[in-house]
Amino acid sequence: MTETGRRLLLAVDGSAEASQAAEMAGELSRKLGLELHVLYVRPLQEAAYMDHWAKSDWEFVEEVRRNTEEEARKKAEEEAEKVRATGAEVAEVHVALGRADDRIVRLAEDLGAELVVVGSRGLGALRRALMGSVSVSVARHAHGSVLIVRGEPAGESYLPGKILVAVDGSPEAEVALDRAQEIAWQTGSELHMFHAIHREPLAPYPYPVAAESAESYMEDTQRKAREYFEEKAAEIREVGGSVASVKVVLGQPEKEIVREAERIGAGLVVIGSRGLGGVRRALLGSVSDAVMRHAHCPVLVVRRGVGASEESAAGAERSELSERSAR
Numbered sequence: 001m002t003e004t005g006r007r008l009l010l011a012v013d014g015s016a017e018a019s020q021a022a023e024m025a026g027e028l029s030r031k032l033g034l035e036l037h038v039l040y041v042r043p044l045q046e047a048a049y050m051d052h053w054a055k056s057d058w059e060f061v062e063e064v065r066r067n068t069e070e071e072a073r074k075k076a077e078e079e080a081e082k083v084r085a086t087g088a089e090v091a092e093v094h095v096a097l098g099r100a101d102d103r104i105v106r107l108a109e110d111l112g113a114e115l116v117v118v119g120s121r122g123l124g125a126l127r128r129a130l131m132g133s134v135s136v137s138v139a140r141h142a143h144g145s146v147l148i149v150r151g152e153p154a155g156e157s158y159l160p161g162k163i164l165v166a167v168d169g170s171p172e173a174e175v176a177l178d179r180a181q182e183i184a185w186q187t188g189s190e191l192h193m194f195h196a197i198h199r200e201p202l203a204p205y206p207y208p209v210a211a212e213s214a215e216s217y218m219e220d221t222q223r224k225a226r227e228y229f230e231e232k233a234a235e236i237r238e239v240g241g242s243v244a245s246v247k248v249v250l251g252q253p254e255k256e257i258v259r260e261a262e263r264i265g266a267g268l269v270v271i272g273s274r275g276l277g278g279v280r281r282a283l284l285g286s287v288s289d290a291v292m293r294h295a296h297c298p299v300l301v302v303r304r305g306v307g308a309s310e311e312s313a314a315g316a317e318r319s320e321l322s323e324r325s326a327r
Contacts, residue, residue, distance in 0.1 A: 008034040009113040017119030021149035026088030031186040040076035101137035120150035161267025172272030176302040180270040190244040196256035254290035
């Protein structure tokens with residue numbers, strides 16, 4: 001246990017993406033003082049086959065389970081050694097059998113992990129759009145923040161580098177900004193604040209003056225937003241923090257965030273999530289969901305802590321996830 005009692009759960013599966021996630025998890029564990037736990041999940045045979053075997057030979061089913069668990073334990077230790085090779089200290093190695101997303105979310109909850117780190121399967125157009133069922137599901141159902149690692153780092157590692165944090169003045173974005181500041185400070189990274197004001201294409205106004213009025217309104221909104229976030233940056237600097245840049249643009253937030261991350265060569269995008277309740281949690285939030293799917297670099301989706309009023313909804317979703325894993 002670290003002095004802070006804060007925990008990070010790294011999910012590994014032996015893939016190249018998981019290795020990249022391990023490097024970043026090790027870096028964050030060391031710099032942020034997070035106790036690092038490693039989880040390896042091995043899927044069992046399809047439930048239909050298991051049921052068939054159970055009817056004919058239950059001892060055989062148990063032998064399959066034992067052998068699978070033994071193999072998973074060996075693989076887990078191999079993956080943990082790779083993590084230790086990065087210089088990180090592994091507090092505990094965990095093994096689970098079953099559906100990966102369900103087991104990752106459950107262990108993260110049991111540990112009280114504030115951060116879950118998973119790798120994402122590739123950057124191709126279709127693969128990036130789908131992103132990988134495990135990482136999507138974990139991001140949607142985990143109680144705490146989730147870091148999805150993808151893409152190749154610009155240098156030897158993702159951090160230190162440039163961190164792009166999406167801000168919009170909401171409580172969720174404030175939490176994301178706090179976390180981005182902490183990571184930037186501890187890793188020696190540049191912090192870039194970015195805000196995109198949603199703008200729909202202008203309707204074909206019948207009178208030029210109407211279009212001019214709409215343009216004037218959006219420009220005024222952009223100016224006020226820039227002033228507001230410049231003040232936030234000044235507050236950060238006054239207490240010893242550092243903000244490399246503040247940028248406010250007009251457009252579709254999800255597209256502008258991804259575009260800006262590519263433009264500056266960000267090693268990490270940090271974005272807040274709109275809570276944990278019911279449908280909001282399932283959808284994750286249209287902006288964070290789109291950024292998570294399409295960004296070319298690691299994305300940290302930050303959530304605020306779960307309040308008592310949200311526990312029942314969270315519990316219901318955990319049951320739903322468990323039911324799906326049993327199908």
